[in-house]
Amino acid sequence: MPRLTAEVTHELNFTLNGRKVTARAAPRMLLTDLLRHEIGATGTHVGCEHGVCGACTVQIDGEPARACLTLAGQAEGRDIRTVETLADGAELSPLQDAFREQFALQCGFCTAGILMSLDALFQSRPDADEGEIREALAGHLCRCTGYAPIVRAALVARDRIKGGPIDA
Ligand code: FES
Ligand code: FES
Incomplete structure (x- = not known):
């Protein structure tokens, strides 16, 4: 044996x-x-x-x-x-805060992965347009939100990160 x-x-x-x-x-x-x-x-x-x-x-x-x-x-x-790196203690990152504010999550199971893809996008492309945001989201399945609030939150976060107007 x-x-x-x-x-x-x-x-x-x-x-x-x-x-x-x-x-x-x-x-x-x-x-x-x-x-x-x-x-x-x-x-x-x-x-x-x-x-x-x-x-x-x-x-x-x-x-x-x-x-x-x-x-x-x-x-x-x-x-x-x-995803643990995004918040500063109890203070959410602009991206996380936009997700909270725009109701871009329900169960939240998909959220950590989506945040990391969007964070990477905004690190390299702070001016990413909606098409680029949607492309970054294309590799993520969300069974709850229907994606519209996620895109809205990403646009809000993008504009806050670069200090421009909020167009969503
Ligand atoms: S758990 Fe890795 S892609 Fe679904
Ligand atoms: S918020 Fe539930 S899967 Fe995306």
């Missing part, structure tokens, strides 16, 4: 929301599991687990990425940002 052995794990070093992190992960562990179960960063949600719904979206080196399609080992040396 084969002898059962403990699964091999490897040390990982990366940056999570601005802090250096050291963790251990088995070769097949997903980034979602590393974040949620090993580190306790449960803001990243897991929905479909096969890259369709977008709930698990985080930023890796500033780019939106599906954490459910990313191996934990791929975090090595990278800069990872999750």
